[in-house]
Amino acid sequence: MQSLTLERTLTELDHVRLTNLVQRQKNGRPALSAPMPIEDVLDLADVVPSREMAPDIVTMHSRVVLEDVHTGVQCERTLCYPADADASAGFVSVLSPIGWSLIGQRAGNVVRWPTPAGGELAAVIVSILFQPESSGDYAM
Numbered sequence: 001m002q003s004l005t006l007e008r009t010l011t012e013l014d015h016v017r018l019t020n021l022v023q024r025q026k027n028g029r030p031a032l033s034a035p036m037p038i039e040d041v042l043d044l045a046d047v048v049p050s051r052e053m054a055p056d057i058v059t060m061h062s063r064v065v066l067e068d069v070h071t072g073v074q075c076e077r078t079l080c081y082p083a084d085a086d087a088s089a090g091f092v093s094v095l096s097p098i099g100w101s102l103i104g105q106r107a108g109n110v111v112r113w114p115t116p117a118g119g120e121l122a123a124v125i126v127s128i129l130f131q132p133e134s135s136g137d138y139a140m
Helices: 012-028 037-044 097-102
Strands: 009-011 046-048 063-068 074-080 091-093 110-114 120-130
Touching (some): 037 097, 074 120
16 A cells, blocks of 8 residues: 555646636635645646546546545545535545545555544545546546
């Protein structure tokens, strides 16, 4: 297992869409002057064309299996945009702590995210069940 790093790989399309999403979020709420955590991801990510994305990297709309590092409990999550988020169905927003911790990460990595109570959760990305780019969908 690898530990969490800020090294991420994003598709050009995901990078553009997420950058625009962050700008819309900030324009809609001028009080959000502090950087959002996903902005660090966007600033530091390696950006590649969709057709060159490795199949073991989490991209938008990827469905992943996570395993809690403390309990061993596994769950499936799909990374989505905020409008499609539905925690009860396993759809997590890319702007949520778990969402921005997943985007651009490789299967086998340990991802960590803060909880509202100030703690931290951690999980291993066990596998990627679906990734649009590896399925030939470069515009999803």
